[in-house]
Amino acid sequence: xxxxxxxxxxxxxxxxxxxxxxxxxxxxxxxxxxxxxxxxxxxxxxxxxxxxxxxxxxxxxxxxxxxxxxxxxxxxxxxxxxxxxxxxxxxxxxxxxxxxxxxxxxxxxxxxxxxxxxxxxxxxxxxxxxxxxxxxxxxxxxxxxxxxxxxxxxxxxxxxxxxxxxxxxxxxxxxxxxxxxxxxxxxxxxxxxxxxxxxxxxxxxxxxxxxxxxxxxxxxxxxxxxxxxxxxxxxxxxxxxxxxxxxxxxxxxxxxxxxxxxxxxxxxxxxxxxxxxxxxxxxxxxxxxxxxxxxxxxxxxxx
Amino acid sequence: xxxxxxxxxxxxxxxxxxxxxxxxxxxxxxxxxxxxxxxxxxxxxxxxxxxxxxxxxxxxxxxxxxxxxxxxxxxxxxxxxxxxxxxxxxxxxxxxxxxxxxxxxxxxxxxxxxxxxxxxxxxxxxxxxxxxxxxxxxxxxxxxxxxxxxxxxxxxxxxxxxxxxxxxxxxxxxxxxxxxxxxxxxxxxxxxxxxxxxxxxxxxxxxxxxxxxxxxxxxxxxxxxxxxxxxxxxxxxxxxxxxxxxxxxxxxxxxxxxxxxxxxxxxxxxxxxxxxxxxxxxxxxxxxxxxxxxxxxxxxxxxxxxxxxxxxxxxxxxxxxxxxxxxxxxxxx
Amino acid sequence: xxxxxxxxxxxxxxxxxxxxxxxxxxxxxxxxxxxxxxxxxxxxxxxxxxxxxxxxxxxxxxxxxxxxxxxxxxxxxxxxxxxxxxxxxxxxxxxxxxxxxxxxxxxxxxxxxxxxxxxxxxxxxxxxxxxxxxxxxxxxxxxxxxxxxxxxxxxxxxxxxxxxxxxxxxxxxxxxxxxxxxxxxxxxxxxxxxxxxxxxxxxxxxxxxxxxxxxxxxxxxxxxxxxxxxxxxxxxxxxxxxxxxxxxxxxxxxxxxxxxxxxxxxxxxxxxxxxxxxxxxxxxxxxxxxxxxxxxxxxxxxxxxxxxxxxxxxxxxxxxxxx
Numbered sequence: 001x002x003x004x005x006x007x008x009x010x011x012x013x014x015x016x017x018x019x020x021x022x023x024x025x026x027x028x029x030x031x032x033x034x035x036x037x038x039x040x041x042x043x044x045x046x047x048x049x050x051x052x053x054x055x056x057x058x059x060x061x062x063x064x065x066x067x068x069x070x071x072x073x074x075x076x077x078x079x080x081x082x083x084x085x086x087x088x089x090x091x092x093x094x095x096x097x098x099x100x101x102x103x104x105x106x107x108x109x110x111x112x113x114x115x116x117x118x119x120x121x122x123x124x125x126x127x128x129x130x131x132x133x134x135x136x137x138x139x140x141x142x143x144x145x146x147x148x149x150x151x152x153x154x155x156x157x158x159x160x161x162x163x164x165x166x167x168x169x170x171x172x173x174x175x176x177x178x179x180x181x182x183x184x185x186x187x188x189x190x191x192x193x194x195x196x197x198x199x200x201x202x203x204x205x206x207x208x209x210x211x212x213x214x215x216x217x218x219x220x221x222x223x224x225x226x227x228x229x230x231x232x233x234x235x236x237x238x239x240x241x242x243x244x245x246x247x248x249x250x251x252x253x254x255x256x257x258x259x260x261x262x263x264x265x266x267x268x269x270x271x272x273x274x275x276x277x278x279x280x281x282x283x284x285x286x287x288x289x290x291x292x293x294x295x296x297x298x299x300x301x302x303x
Numbered sequence: 304x305x306x307x308x309x310x311x312x313x314x315x316x317x318x319x320x321x322x323x324x325x326x327x328x329x330x331x332x333x334x335x336x337x338x339x340x341x342x343x344x345x346x347x348x349x350x351x352x353x354x355x356x357x358x359x360x361x362x363x364x365x366x367x368x369x370x371x372x373x374x375x376x377x378x379x380x381x382x383x384x385x386x387x388x389x390x391x392x393x394x395x396x397x398x399x400x401x402x403x404x405x406x407x408x409x410x411x412x413x414x415x416x417x418x419x420x421x422x423x424x425x426x427x428x429x430x431x432x433x434x435x436x437x438x439x440x441x442x443x444x445x446x447x448x449x450x451x452x453x454x455x456x457x458x459x460x461x462x463x464x465x466x467x468x469x470x471x472x473x474x475x476x477x478x479x480x481x482x483x484x485x486x487x488x489x490x491x492x493x494x495x496x497x498x499x500x501x502x503x504x505x506x507x508x509x510x511x512x513x514x515x516x517x518x519x520x521x522x523x524x525x526x527x528x529x530x531x532x533x534x535x536x537x538x539x540x541x542x543x544x545x546x547x548x549x550x551x552x553x554x555x556x557x558x559x560x561x562x563x564x565x566x567x568x569x570x571x572x573x574x575x576x577x578x579x580x581x582x583x584x585x586x587x588x589x590x591x592x593x594x595x596x597x598x599x600x601x602x603x604x605x606x607x608x609x610x611x612x613x614x615x616x617x618x619x620x621x622x623x624x625x626x627x628x629x630x631x632x633x634x635x636x
Numbered sequence: 637x638x639x640x641x642x643x644x645x646x647x648x649x650x651x652x653x654x655x656x657x658x659x660x661x662x663x664x665x666x667x668x669x670x671x672x673x674x675x676x677x678x679x680x681x682x683x684x685x686x687x688x689x690x691x692x693x694x695x696x697x698x699x700x701x702x703x704x705x706x707x708x709x710x711x712x713x714x715x716x717x718x719x720x721x722x723x724x725x726x727x728x729x730x731x732x733x734x735x736x737x738x739x740x741x742x743x744x745x746x747x748x749x750x751x752x753x754x755x756x757x758x759x760x761x762x763x764x765x766x767x768x769x770x771x772x773x774x775x776x777x778x779x780x781x782x783x784x785x786x787x788x789x790x791x792x793x794x795x796x797x798x799x800x801x802x803x804x805x806x807x808x809x810x811x812x813x814x815x816x817x818x819x820x821x822x823x824x825x826x827x828x829x830x831x832x833x834x835x836x837x838x839x840x841x842x843x844x845x846x847x848x849x850x851x852x853x854x855x856x857x858x859x860x861x862x863x864x865x866x867x868x869x870x871x872x873x874x875x876x877x878x879x880x881x882x883x884x885x886x887x888x889x890x891x892x893x894x895x896x897x898x899x900x901x902x903x904x905x906x907x908x909x910x911x912x913x914x915x916x917x918x919x920x921x922x923x924x925x926x927x928x929x930x931x932x933x934x935x936x937x938x939x940x941x942x943x944x945x946x947x948x949x950x951x952x953x954x955x956x957x958x959x
Contacts, residue, residue, distance in 0.1 A: 343831070343906075344813035346817065346818075347786070347815050399709065443696065467656060467906055467907055467908070468911075469678075470907070494899060497678035497679050497842070497902035497908060498678060498844075498883060498886050499678060499843060499883060499885055499886045499908070500678075500904070500907070501886075502886040502904045503905070504903055506955050524815060524816070525888065526816070526890045527887065527888030527889050527890050528888045530888065530889070530890055531888045531889075554890060564817065565816055566890060567818065567847065568816050568817050568819070568820035569816055569843060569890050570819075570820075570843070570845035570848065570849045570850075570896055571847045571848070571849070571889070571890070571891060571893070571894055572844060572845055572848050572872055572884070572887070572889060572890075572894045572898070573848070573872075573893050573894055573897055574848050574849060574868070574869060574872075575849070576849055577820045577846075577849050578820060579820060579821070579824060580816075580817040580818070580820030580821045580824070583818045584785065585785075612737070
């Protein structure tokens with residue numbers, strides 16, 4: 001066969017692959033939008049991310065994010081100048097909430113990004129070597145981490161180490177990876193007896209090939225769905241840590257700290273607590289709805 | 304004529320999906336007389352399950368819808384009934400047995416509980432009275448005995464997981480026989496079972512329906528089973544019944560090209576190799592072929608087959624074929 | 637003809653919570669090169685277990701499996717790579733035998749890459765060749781298994797087995813999940829491939845009609861043991877074992893010729909016992925219409941009743957039988 005016709009043919013096939021991928025994306029979108037709420041979730045998440053990214057340019061009083069005081073304006077109710085009111089030292093709450101999104105999102109993405117890969121690999125390996133000592137070793141280590149109540153572990157770690165964002169993230173990551181291990185272990189071990197895995201083993205494919213090319217693709221949808229839902233939960237945990245003073249330190253704006261600070265002024269200056277609390281609710285709700293939609297979109301195609 | 308328990312006339316059913324509307328059942332016609340055993344044979348995707356679901360009123364909503372046609376059951380048109388009215392018909396006047404007995408029985412309740420539930424509901428619906436637990440239990444034992452199950456009293460306290468496939472299917476038959484319905488729909492009840500067990504189950508089922516004079520619609524993809532047990536057979540292809548005849552007639556003298564192709568493709572115990580099967584695939588329902596839906600695969604096709612759906616030609620006593628070439632094929636064979 | 641596979645007193649037991657499952661309990665079989673040996677039986681017979689032992693999914697509990705004289709009774713993990721090329725399997729359920737998350741191209745390229753059948757840049761070409769061999773269009777390479785019909789999926793399963801150019805192919809109920817016309821296509825494809833390439837088939841099915849038209853010799857199994865082995869036409873024209881007769885007479889047939897062929901109806905009765913509780917003596921004795929006293933006490937011996945036709949039944953070996 002002439003090499004020129006070979007490349008033309010290969011080029012034709014490549015184009016076909018893109019066509020196939022485009023079709024798949026369109027079909028996935030159709031499945032995702034089957035539930036209106038998923039679109040709401042998507043809109044919320046995109047809005048929050050954009051706000052966080054462009055915070056210095058979209059907020060009305062960007063300078064309020066730092067150490068800024070204006071006691072004349074302190075504890076003002078929501079008005080046209082301050083849509084969500086001001087806090088105890090006169091900073092605009094709306095601005096601080098939007099900057100607070102930054103901390104929450106960073107916390108969420110970094111923690112999940114660090115916790116998921118080791119958990120996934122542990123789960124894949126334990127599932128592949130199901131019922132051997134490797135399985136037992138990995139899953140019992142996972143069990144140990146899971147046995148500690150998450151918030152307590154986080155508080156213990158941050159109590160020993162200096163309280164700041166970095167150590168808070170470390171604490172949450174350490175308690176998060178076992179959940180991924182468990183999730184992936186469940187799928188991986190149940191797939192061991194599937195015919196297509198047997199076929200690969202009978203043909204002589206290497207263990208690495210089977211783990212990463214045969215089994216992992218079947219876990220992807222569960223993993224992504226979990227990641228999306230987890231973002232919401234991690235944000236709540238991060239806020240809880242800040243609430244008890246172990247996360248972001250003042251004057252960094254953070255939703256949890258704002259809720260804590262405003263709590264003492266309830267119920268008269270209700271906006272100081274309620275608004276950041278609602279912001280937490282919205283961001284977590286957004287991620288949850290998005291996760292539901294993702295699950296609808298990805299789930300049908302699995303074994 | 305009005306000996307008919309069930310009459311399906313010009314039924315059209317479709318499903319709405321991402322790609323568009325799938326016109327699965329297209330102008331389907333079927334009749335079942337009192338006490339008759341009618342087989343509906345067709346391959347996967349021909350629409351027999353959709354037909355069954357339409358009769359029972361369990362089409363998946365909102366995707367599935369009956370676009371046209373009537374399903375006359377006794378003096379009612381089932382397509383016109385509300386969901387609540389349909390619920391009264393189901394179980395009382397029409398019962399069903401499904402393919403997978405494991406899926407049909409609830410794994411967390413004992414056999415006795417499931418039987419008693421059905422018995423109590425059916426008695427209440429038929430007579431308006433509520434019967435006692437003890438009476439329900441007696442009736443349950445009676446039905447299980449009829450289904451040739453050993454030691455029925457002990458069986459009542461067993462869970463489905465403790466029974467074999469054959470025994471579970473017998474329980475399902477017992478459940479179906481409780482209400483003495485007029486029509487029984489059986490969806491491939493023997494497919495999940497071993498051959499020797501399937502033989503026993505079918506014999507039991509046929510004995511029960513004959514005894515009660517229940518009309519049966521038996522949906523199946525195995526031609527051998529149909530030949531052995533049914534009075535009349537409908538052959539279904541791509542959403543339409545293409546041939547109907549008494550069982551002996553159909554197997555002695557199959558006329559529709561699809562029926563002939565199907566029979567030729569069945570591997571015979573006498574050996575001699577397997578015919579090549581019918582070329583092509585079952586059509587997709589998004590843009591089904593015009594005219595006769597079988598024409599892309601038919602070796603006898605003519606121009607008119609592509610343009611217009613063939614009507615039913617009567618070629619013998621009770622033998623109808625939806626094919627323009629039925630007369631020619633008769634000459635050939 | 638050379639013998640390619642010999643199974644020698646193979647036993648495979650599983651330990652479960654309910655007890656020991658004697659899935660395969662002393663099976664002796666041989667397969668010649670280019671031949672098709674059919675293994676027929678109902679659930680609990682052990683036929684799939686035999687297949688999985690040959691292919692290496694299970695290692696044998698005892699006994700030997702000899703492939704061209706070499707013992708392969710250990711599982712795939714311990715087998716040399718060259719053996720993995722020679723013996724392949726086509727699975728029963730087309731729905732789960734292909735990874736739903738991969739494209740057909742990937743599925744067929746896997747065996748090619750593992751055994752380096754062709755260099756990397758020729759893989760797509762070879763994949764298209766394989767698709768052509770199983771009469772599927774080349775445009776299938778970027779389809780997902782879920783987009784294909786059952787028959788097409790099964791053809792891909794066959795193509796995957798062919799990719800490494802094996803000598804022995806184990807087919808575990810390859811057409812049980814298919815419609816009649818799909819089944820006809822797949823069977824004819826398998827027979828053509830055998831004619832062209834000389835494969836040896838170990839063909840497992842519960843469908844006697846398929847068996848009759850595919851196998852050269854047929855062995856029937858019940859509760860882990862072989863009841864009867866005979867050449868295909870003998871098996872149907874002169875079935876000897878009571879279980880064989882019961883099975884053949886229970887099969888629904890579509891023509892009068894077949895009706896005449898069937899033995900006098902042996903009404904099937906009783907349930908198939910679970911392999912955890914195998915009845916004593918001959919496992920079939922609780923259901924056997926010709927049961928004798930010795931059947932519940934002693935295990936029968938395999939006996940060559942007619943040349944080439946073996947039966948495992950006291951009727952043919954016991955001195956006081958009346959046939």
